[in-house]
Amino acid sequence: xxxxxxxxxxxxxxxxxxxxxxxxxxxxxxxxxxxxxxxxxxxxxxxxxxxxxxxxxxxxxxxxxxxxxxxxxxxxxxxxxxxxxxxxxxxxxxxxxxxxxxxxxxxxxxxxxxxxxxxxxxxxxxxxxxxxxxxxxxxxxxxxxxxxxxxxxxxxxxxxxxxxxxxxxxxxxxxxxxxxxxxxxxxxxxxxxxxxxxxxxxxxxxxxxxxxxxxxxxxxxxxxxxxxxxxxxxxxxxxxxxxxxxxxxxxxxxxxxxxxxxxxxxxxxxxxxxxxxxxxxxxxxxxxxxxxxxxxxxxxxxxxxxxxxxxxxxxxxxxxxxxxxxxxxxxxxxxxxxxxxxxxxxxxxxxxxxxxxxxxxxxxxxxxxxxxxxxxxxxxxxxxxxxxxxxxxxxxxxxxxxxxxxxxxxxxxxxxxxxxxxxxxxxxxxxxxxxxxxxxxxxxxxxxxxxxxxxxxxxxxxxxxxxxxxxxxxxxxxxxxxx
Amino acid sequence: xxxxxxxxxxxxxxxxxxxxxxxxxxxxxxxxxxxxxxxxxxxxxxxxxxxxxxxxxxxxxxxxxxxxxxxxxxxxxxxxxxxxxxxxxxxxxxxxxxxxxxxxxxxxxxxxxxxxxxxxxxxxxxxxxxxxxxxxxxx
Numbered sequence: 001x002x003x004x005x006x007x008x009x010x011x012x013x014x015x016x017x018x019x020x021x022x023x024x025x026x027x028x029x030x031x032x033x034x035x036x037x038x039x040x041x042x043x044x045x046x047x048x049x050x051x052x053x054x055x056x057x058x059x060x061x062x063x064x065x066x067x068x069x070x071x072x073x074x075x076x077x078x079x080x081x082x083x084x085x086x087x088x089x090x091x092x093x094x095x096x097x098x099x100x101x102x103x104x105x106x107x108x109x110x111x112x113x114x115x116x117x118x119x120x121x122x123x124x125x126x127x128x129x130x131x132x133x134x135x136x137x138x139x140x141x142x143x144x145x146x147x148x149x150x151x152x153x154x155x156x157x158x159x160x161x162x163x164x165x166x167x168x169x170x171x172x173x174x175x176x177x178x179x180x181x182x183x184x185x186x187x188x189x190x191x192x193x194x195x196x197x198x199x200x201x202x203x204x205x206x207x208x209x210x211x212x213x214x215x216x217x218x219x220x221x222x223x224x225x226x227x228x229x230x231x232x233x234x235x236x237x238x239x240x241x242x243x244x245x246x247x248x249x250x251x252x253x254x255x256x257x258x259x260x261x262x263x264x265x266x267x268x269x270x271x272x273x274x275x276x277x278x279x280x281x282x283x284x285x286x287x288x289x290x291x292x293x294x295x296x297x298x299x300x301x302x303x304x305x306x307x308x309x310x311x312x313x314x315x316x317x318x319x320x321x322x323x324x325x326x327x328x329x330x331x332x333x334x335x336x337x338x339x340x341x342x343x344x345x346x347x348x349x350x351x352x353x354x355x356x357x358x359x360x361x362x363x364x365x366x367x368x369x370x371x372x373x374x375x376x377x378x379x380x381x382x383x384x385x386x387x388x389x390x391x392x393x394x395x396x397x398x399x400x401x402x403x404x405x406x407x408x409x410x411x412x413x414x415x416x417x418x419x420x421x422x423x424x425x426x427x428x429x430x431x432x433x434x435x436x437x438x439x440x441x442x443x444x445x446x447x448x449x450x451x452x453x454x455x456x457x458x459x460x461x462x463x464x465x466x467x468x469x470x471x472x473x474x475x476x477x478x479x480x481x482x483x
Numbered sequence: 484x485x486x487x488x489x490x491x492x493x494x495x496x497x498x499x500x501x502x503x504x505x506x507x508x509x510x511x512x513x514x515x516x517x518x519x520x521x522x523x524x525x526x527x528x529x530x531x532x533x534x535x536x537x538x539x540x541x542x543x544x545x546x547x548x549x550x551x552x553x554x555x556x557x558x559x560x561x562x563x564x565x566x567x568x569x570x571x572x573x574x575x576x577x578x579x580x581x582x583x584x585x586x587x588x589x590x591x592x593x594x595x596x597x598x599x600x601x602x603x604x605x606x607x608x609x610x611x612x613x614x615x616x617x618x619x620x621x622x
Contacts, residue, residue, distance in 0.1 A: 062514055154617035155542055210576060214576065278561070444618070483617070
């Protein structure tokens, strides 16, 4: 469809300061409307993406997030709305930060791996300690170095926790229960983990041997891209009651945040499913607006196989985060000469960004079982900027089924960052802020620089003012390790 | 793309000067979440080779990879797009899992446009963290 930028405006309506409505007809076949949450600055970015796409011409280019939200609204079985949360930007089929719910009782409802994402169960885990900033500042460099030495990071890195094929099978099936059995996790960790760190419908047989081959050497590694481990300090508490429940009671308290997922295994599970589903779509006559929205009926063999494989990949990611928790506990213990137990390094929460879940919700006054794609509540900022912990709200449950933004969302592409930002400058700016950093790849430093991302505070404040979640705690980094 | 060499060690510099420079007919284009690889060639085969090279250049500095071993990769697909995807995925898979092979250069031996099949060979070596710089890959 090539409409001019001005013609596209006819389908878009601003409802209030933070909310836009996408009317049917914006893209063909929309079953429901679309919506997205922004503030003034984020709004500019969204429309700029749309304008650039309308200009067209030449080669390359990608669908703007707004169009993708529309295309998702055209998927069979979708209910309520296709929603773009404040960090929304262009992704694979679905926009990143795009939530959709499908009515399981509708035989036409579909599941799409692009919606979950290639990094299945990429998520964030927050640990607390009983240390304060003044305990950590004098040994900040050594602590960051210790973390970097304990945790394998970056492209091509391999795990240090011994694993054989049989271990991997068990880990895929049992998730955090495997880590617990092997002594890498504490029993309490499970309780603060989404799904208790184990999705019960996981079936390791639905994970291909290719995926297992990729996953085996990578267990317990951080990976690359936007994954990180950060030593953070509680900077501000907005909601004392919520903070107390998490074991946070004063500013200056030191925490550790780990952001990573299922590495190559999840990636392969998604790839395998997409290939199988492309064939299924021809067979079942499923039509979508975008090839990247390859999907299958939820109740078809391909759909069910994917959900079981996805759950197994999800378990892998939880085992990964548990392994990394184990390694970071060791790193801290080494520097402070105390056991992790004495340091009180408990898991505050572990939440997934890339997952599909089945939940009961009220839609239009009726209780429905929905397949939800898109998730969380621990918001990681970019390297060197703050992170937030948010809590859900009533409005959030009805508007977005309890989904909120997951991060800062990129503003500059990776290629542009590499061109325009200087590695030493980025590191100097971080050092000026008192942040210690260790990276495996200098080029990654530019791609991941704060300047390449939207302002996370903008994103979080938009969620807060749109009423879909509430700020609880703000955290400030003092040590960062990245792949 | 700017080629800036950050802390290239003496060994790495030596390897770079030892072999002819990599033939690059590609560029990276903007994408907010990831990267677009744009490649070209005088034949479709060359374009396939170049886009795969572009992928590996993003992951590490290919100038520092030595052509010590060979690997053959075959792929097939349902149409041209899935053929290209499966081809690149097959090369990526051999990098991510055993034998962790990274090709400095690769050549398409045959490309069947009717049945969507491809055969290729690459010259490179096993990825080694001590030797090759880690660049970027988004998992």
